[in-house]
Amino acid sequence: MNYKKLSKLLLVPLFSVSMFFGINNNHQPAAHAASKRAVKVAYQVAESKLGSPYTYGASGPTTFDCSGFTQYIYEQAHVNIARTAQGQYETTKPIQRTQLKKGDLVYFGDSSDSISHVGFYIGNGQMIDAQNNGVITENIDAPWWSIVGYSRP
Template sequence: MKKVSLLLSGALLAMAFQANVALADDTKLESAVNEVVGTPYLWGGTTTEGFDCSGFLSYIFKQFSTQLPRTSKLQAEAGDKVAKADLRPGDLVFFNTDGKGISHAGVYIGDGRFAHSSSSYGVRISGLDEEYYKTRYVTARRIVYGQNYLSMEEKLSHESETTVLTESN
């Protein structure tokens, strides 16, 4: 019986993550990201119809009153450089995926994870320690301070304690 309960719990947890769940202990940044996980990749895309990596970042940060440059190369020049060991949620992370310099970007969300719009998978969450990203990591930039940072890190309100399921993409 314990095995069945454990398997059922694991299956429900997996389904919840696939369904873009917003939990009460999520930060507003995590919630904003989770709302668009699964959105398809679209070169030049800046809306929920489809995002490229820099368009995804612009969309997320606009929700926190922060305007970003349009391309990942220009975004990598914004704000202040931050060491990988000092990353905090909201920092931008940059990668060289084409061998020609910075060509991909994401937003660090904590616990070694970052959100990005991948040309192969659309908006998703990946780990900085995944071999592909670990070997292509270039730099990180901090662009959010003060009230905008506090807003991103604010926990969702008590009203949001119930699980909110959205249609999976």
């Protein structure tokens, strides 16, 4: 058999299998966006935690660090995301700023390899996040943050 024909015959099933299982070759996460209901639940939980204290390494239910907070609120909505801000950035679906909507995550740091903070986007340029002042609502463009990227759990 001709090697060209054989390689074409092998590539079609391989492509089909990779599409079925969500495998991609772009080193981008193969994630599915959280449902509208899950975002609604996560938002309600996030609002209910406003004023909770910040503790480095904490993931709730009464005290949080930034990524512990985003993981916790999505966990309550039955959506599993990574524990760290870097892990969340690397394993959720990347989006552009123009695509931001309530429930998306906003990442801050020095670069995409050095994420140091994450917040839960609530619309109108605002997020709910856990930081030194506890769980608060603040502007994503606050001068003390440097945006690195955005994603959709």
